[in-house]
Amino acid sequence: DTGVSQDPRHKITKRGQNVTFRCDPISEHNRLYWYRQTLGQGPEFLTYFQNEAQLEKSRLLSDRFSAERPKGSFSTLEIQRTEQGDSAMYLCASSFYGTSSTDTQYFGPGTRLTVL
Amino acid sequence: DAKTTQPPSMDCAEGRAANLPCNHSTISGNEYVYWYRQIHSQGPQYIIHGLKNNETNEMASLIITEDRKSSTLILPHATLRDTAVYYCIVYYSRADKLIFGTGTRLQVFP
Numbered sequence: 001d002t003g004v005s006q007d008p009r010h011k012i013t014k015r016g017q018n019v020t021f022r023c024d025p026i027s028e029h030n031r032l033y034w035y036r037q038t039l040g041q042g043p044e045f046l047t048y049f050q051n052e053a054q055l056e057k058s059r060l061l062s063d064r065f066s067a068e069r070p071k072g073s074f075s076t077l078e079i080q081r082t083e084q085g086d087s088a089m090y091l092c093a094s095s096f097y098g099t100s101s102t103d104t105q106y107f108g109p110g111t112r113l114t115v116l
Numbered sequence: 117d118a119k120t121t122q123p124p125s126m127d128c129a130e131g132r133a134a135n136l137p138c139n140h141s142t143i144s145g146n147e148y149v150y151w152y153r154q155i156h157s158q159g160p161q162y163i164i165h166g167l168k169n170n171e172t173n174e175m176a177s178l179i180i181t182e183d184r185k186s187s188t189l190i191l192p193h194a195t196l197r198d199t200a201v202y203y204c205i206v207y208y209s210r211a212d213k214l215i216f217g218t219g220t221r222l223q224v225f226p
Contacts, residue, residue, distance in 0.1 A: 002161070033213070042118075042203060042216025043160065056212055091159050093214075102148050102167075102207070105214060107159035 004108035006092050012114045013082055020078045021111045025094030032075050033105060034067055035091040043091055049075060082115045118217030120204045125221045134191040136220050138204030141185045147208045149180060151189045153200040194224045
């Protein structure tokens with residue numbers, strides 16, 4: 001257990017429905033990242049926050065995806081009008097970014113999404 | 117694209133050392149070498165990282181060549197629970213994201 005938690009662990013939904021995932025980072029970590037992983041591939045970066053600010057979004061993050069971190073603590077990732085291609089494992093990671101020359105990202109267990 | 121090259125798979129006998137190689141010939145001076153592993157259906161687990169010097173922790177040792185163009189992750193006494201996909205990543209924290217390749221699938225057999 002890294003201290004990063006994600007909820008739910010599994011989600012099955014029908015095409016066209018909206019889904020929302022939550023990530024709770026390690027409490028003192030100021031950075032929070034979202035990645036997506038499809039079968040047989042390594043995780044791919046989606047977006048990240050430093051405190052409340054969303055600093056970068058990947059081109060993978062279509063208009064149907066939105067992420068928030070309103071108080072600089074937990075984050076939510078919402079997918080609107082889900083498509084079968086959204087089926088994947090959604091991973092959250094957190095790190096402390098400060099004066100050190102590097103920051104180590106710690107991952108949660110992931111949320112596995114299946115779109116029928 | 118990932119800046120590392122790893123063999124797709126390796127086998128190791130239980131109790132023996134597992135040596136996982138990684139090539140990163142284009143690594144920059146401010147980039148660290150990070151290793152993560154992912155056991156089936158779980159999130160990636162941080163193992164170790166280094167810049168220039170060799171590093172050791174309770175999980176593994178990391179050997180980085182003097183020119184920094186390659187490295188080796190060593191699991192000194194592999195167990196069945198070490199069966200996983202191992203990812204070698206070069207990471208510069210100002211770049212903000214980890215870029216994963218396809219990793220090495222390590223199978224530890226009895």
